[in-house]
Amino acid sequence: MSDAALLFRKNGYHATGLSEILSASGLPKGSLYHYFPDGKVGLAMAAADWTTTGLVRIIDDAFGPAPDYRAGATHYCYKLARLFDISAHIDACPISALLFDGPENMAFRTHAEALFQRLIDSIAAHARRFGMSDAQAQQAAETLLITVEGGWTLARARRKSDVMRSLPARLFPSHP
Amino acid sequence: MSDAALLFRKNGYHATGLSEILSASGLPKGSLYHYFPDGKVGLAMAAADWTTTGLVRIIDDAFGPAPDYRAGATHYCYKLARLFDISAHIDACPISALLFDGPENMAFRTHAEALFQRLIDSIAAHARRFGMSDAQAQQAAETLLITVEGGWTLARARRKSDVMRSLPARLFPSHP
Amino acid sequence: MSDAALLFRKNGYHATGLSEILSASGLPKGSLYHYFPDGKVGLAMAAADWTTTGLVRIIDDAFGPAPDYRAGATHYCYKLARLFDISAHIDACPISALLFDGPENMAFRTHAEALFQRLIDSIAAHARRFGMSDAQAQQAAETLLITVEGGWTLARARRKSDVMRSLPARLFPSHP
Amino acid sequence: MSDAALLFRKNGYHATGLSEILSASGLPKGSLYHYFPDGKVGLAMAAADWTTTGLVRIIDDAFGPAPDYRAGATHYCYKLARLFDISAHIDACPISALLFDGPENMAFRTHAEALFQRLIDSIAAHARRFGMSDAQAQQAAETLLITVEGGWTLARARRKSDVMRSLPARLFPSHP
DNA sequence: AATGAATGAGCTTTCATTCAT
DNA sequence: AATGAATGAAAGCTCATTCAT
Numbered sequence: 001m002s003d004a005a006l007l008f009r010k011n012g013y014h015a016t017g018l019s020e021i022l023s024a025s026g027l028p029k030g031s032l033y034h035y036f037p038d039g040k041v042g043l044a045m046a047a048a049d050w051t052t053t054g055l056v057r058i059i060d061d062a063f064g065p066a067p068d069y070r071a072g073a074t075h076y077c078y079k080l081a082r083l084f085d086i087s088a089h090i091d092a093c094p095i096s097a098l099l100f101d102g103p104e105n106m107a108f109r110t111h112a113e114a115l116f117q118r119l120i121d122s123i124a125a126h127a128r129r130f131g132m133s134d135a136q137a138q139q140a141a142e143t144l145l146i147t148v149e150g151g152w153t154l155a156r157a158r159r160k161s162d163v164m165r166s167l168p169a170r171l172f173p174s175h176p
Numbered sequence: 177m178s179d180a181a182l183l184f185r186k187n188g189y190h191a192t193g194l195s196e197i198l199s200a201s202g203l204p205k206g207s208l209y210h211y212f213p214d215g216k217v218g219l220a221m222a223a224a225d226w227t228t229t230g231l232v233r234i235i236d237d238a239f240g241p242a243p244d245y246r247a248g249a250t251h252y253c254y255k256l257a258r259l260f261d262i263s264a265h266i267d268a269c270p271i272s273a274l275l276f277d278g279p280e281n282m283a284f285r286t287h288a289e290a291l292f293q294r295l296i297d298s299i300a301a302h303a304r305r306f307g308m309s310d311a312q313a314q315q316a317a318e319t320l321l322i323t324v325e326g327g328w329t330l331a332r333a334r335r336k337s338d339v340m341r342s343l344p345a346r347l348f349p350s351h352p
Numbered sequence: 353m354s355d356a357a358l359l360f361r362k363n364g365y366h367a368t369g370l371s372e373i374l375s376a377s378g379l380p381k382g383s384l385y386h387y388f389p390d391g392k393v394g395l396a397m398a399a400a401d402w403t404t405t406g407l408v409r410i411i412d413d414a415f416g417p418a419p420d421y422r423a424g425a426t427h428y429c430y431k432l433a434r435l436f437d438i439s440a441h442i443d444a445c446p447i448s449a450l451l452f453d454g455p456e457n458m459a460f461r462t463h464a465e466a467l468f469q470r471l472i473d474s475i476a477a478h479a480r481r482f483g484m485s486d487a488q489a490q491q492a493a494e495t496l497l498i499t500v501e502g503g504w505t506l507a508r509a510r511r512k513s514d515v516m517r518s519l520p521a522r523l524f525p526s527h528p
Numbered sequence: 529m530s531d532a533a534l535l536f537r538k539n540g541y542h543a544t545g546l547s548e549i550l551s552a553s554g555l556p557k558g559s560l561y562h563y564f565p566d567g568k569v570g571l572a573m574a575a576a577d578w579t580t581t582g583l584v585r586i587i588d589d590a591f592g593p594a595p596d597y598r599a600g601a602t603h604y605c606y607k608l609a610r611l612f613d614i615s616a617h618i619d620a621c622p623i624s625a626l627l628f629d630g631p632e633n634m635a636f637r638t639h640a641e642a643l644f645q646r647l648i649d650s651i652a653a654h655a656r657r658f659g660m661s662d663a664q665a666q667q668a669a670e671t672l673l674i675t676v677e678g679g680w681t682l683a684r685a686r687r688k689s690d691v692m693r694s695l696p697a698r699l700f701p702s703h704p
Numbered sequence: 705a706a707t708g709a710a711t712g713a714g715c716t717t718t719c720a721t722t723c724a725t
Numbered sequence: 726a727a728t729g730a731a732t733g734a735a736a737g738c739t740c741a742t743t744c745a746t
Contacts, residue, residue, distance in 0.1 A: 498695075499674060500678065
């Protein structure tokens with residue numbers, strides 16, 4: 001599963017062949033359709049689920065020990081910058097890699113929406129823990145996700161993680 | 177060219193076949209490699225160039241008549257929201273569609289970086305016009321691009337353009 | 353069994369998947385090879401047997417109450433025309449569906465020959481009952497089978513059962 | 529083309545793989561879809577056309593020099609018996625091999641109907657030449673096709689061409 | 705005795721590209 | 726300069742069958 005997730009993120013959905021995934025994972029060719037009767041679509045969705053779970057864990061690790069929301073968000077951006085560095089700058093946002101599939105698969109869009117919402121909800125839970133109202137928390141979490149998502153895209157184009165580390169300053173500008 | 181750009185944005189790089197593009201544009205099959213000796217790669221880059229030029233025009237239209245930077249950025253987000261709506265929710269960010277190609281084409285990343293920079297520079301020029309310093313303008317333009325890019329991704333997952341119209345409030349929070 | 357026979361007749365041997373048959377009949381997947389150790393080949397033969405038994409019953413029903421051979425043959429053709437109509441033009445001759453398998457299964461040909469002979473023998477028995485000699489009966493039964501088989505093929509191509517009802521006039525032309 | 533036609537007749541539509549045809553004909557794999565953009569379906573139809581043309585020639589050869597319709601039909605049956613023998617008893621009626629495809633391809637049935645009609649028309653033209661009325665000729669030609677088709681099927685099951693040579697006696701019984 | 709998980713060969717088709725004209 | 730016919734690799738997927746339980 002982790003092999004599939006990595007390859008999908010690295011190459012995108014269409015550029016990743018099933019045989020590539022299978023040879024990477026060592027599994028036999030015919031077995032895939034037992035575990036994933038929906039074939040490549042089902043496998044890609046499961047891979048995105050798997051990676052989203054990992055992102056939720058990163059969120060919890062970032063916000064858990066933080067003294068306030070701002071510190072948690074900053075930790076989160078820095079953790080993603082590190083993740084970007086160790087993955088050799090080649091990994092796309094796992095959910096976006098799913099999203100960028102043809103429009104004929106509306107299920108993909110629906111699934112991507114649900115996964116983004118999982119991330120937003122995870123962040124919002126921490127925001128509420130730090131005293132925000134429900135509306136404030138939802139707003140702040142969405143803003144963080146949007147910023148992180150856009151920052152990751154720019155970092156990818158530049159093949160440098162600096163942008164990720166610049167995000168907290170953009171999110172929380174100092175007021176003169 | 178506009179046909180190619182639209183198809184790449186709609187389906188992504190790998191999901192768009194050359195024959196699909198050629199039959200859409202009515203061009204003869206064999207002559208593509210005379211106009212684009214690098215084949216699909218060169219065509220995709222040219223298509224991204226073409227769309228980037230269109231985005232620069234949108235930026236100029238948004239910021240040109242605006243009284244200040246904040247108003248220009250707001251106009252820009254609203255124009256993109258309208259663009260999202262009239263393209264029936266099927267359009268990816270044209271540059272991202274390029275980005276999500278395999279790592280075997282590093283030229284793609286380099287080209288995507290240059291295109292993003294063109295957008296940033298266009299925005300920064302307007303920012304300077306409104307009195308910002310060079311450093312401030314570059315910073316503000318990057319932030320706007322990051323936000324717009326992330327917002328577009330979330331809008332695409334939700335198949336609703338609302339997120340785009342919520343971006344100005346996130347970029348310019350009111351201070352109590 | 354009736355599910356398998358119907359599917360084989362509808363789609364042919366190779367176009368009918370074992371999983372299709374098993375899911376239609378509700379039987380567990382692995383147990384097929386206990387009932388039919390020869391797998392798909394054995395199942396198809398048993399299905400053809402089952403259908404042949406049904407055809408023998410139709411022959412007996414057609415000839416049993418008939419006053420003479422000609423009337424019996426006519427009834428038979430009309431019964432087959434009705435069968436063609438109620439099966440929505442999708443049924444091949446069940447034995448032919450077997451026949452049209454690859455030459456690597458010579459057992460199929462042998463089996464098909466035996467099944468055709470069962471039908472011929474059933475018709476010949478009625479012919480003898482109506483006073484024909486053994487040789488006459490065998491000859492008449494073969495002719496009827498040949499005509500019915502060819503008529504069914506043409507009816508299938510035309511998707512109309514009319515040909516079947518025209519067969520008696522071809523078999524028993526009025527002498528001026 | 530003749531390779532494809534033979535293989536389809538020998539093994540049936542579904543049991544004949546495209547790679548089998550291509551390796552038999554020596555053509556490269558990718559070229560097939562230039563000559564037959566509809567793929568296997570188009571190839572099978574063209575193969576059936578090709579063989580039908582051959583059957584029309586056999587009909588003309590049989591009826592051309594014949595003194596009357598009965599002699600022409602007899603020649604035709606004997607020519608088919610010889611064809612059966614030299615094709616090693618393994619060849620199906622080429623049109624039937626087409627016909628026995630899944631019902632999802634209504635185009636196949638329509639095409640098979642047209643091909644059968646070509647054969648009937650060819651025979652009927654000769655029948656008219658021998659003095660039959662239009663109605664008589666059509667009727668006689670249909671009867672001959674039906675008989676030949678059914679006879680071929682039985683001959684195939686028995687792996688002996690005797691049935692084909694017995695058809696004239698069935699078509700033109702001597703009146704005592 | 706009975707089963708469902710597991711398999712690898714094979715399927716048809718699409719692909720970006722080349723090259724003789 | 727311009728082209729469409731031609732191509733081999735690879736794609737995603739289905740298949741009948743096996744076997745440990």
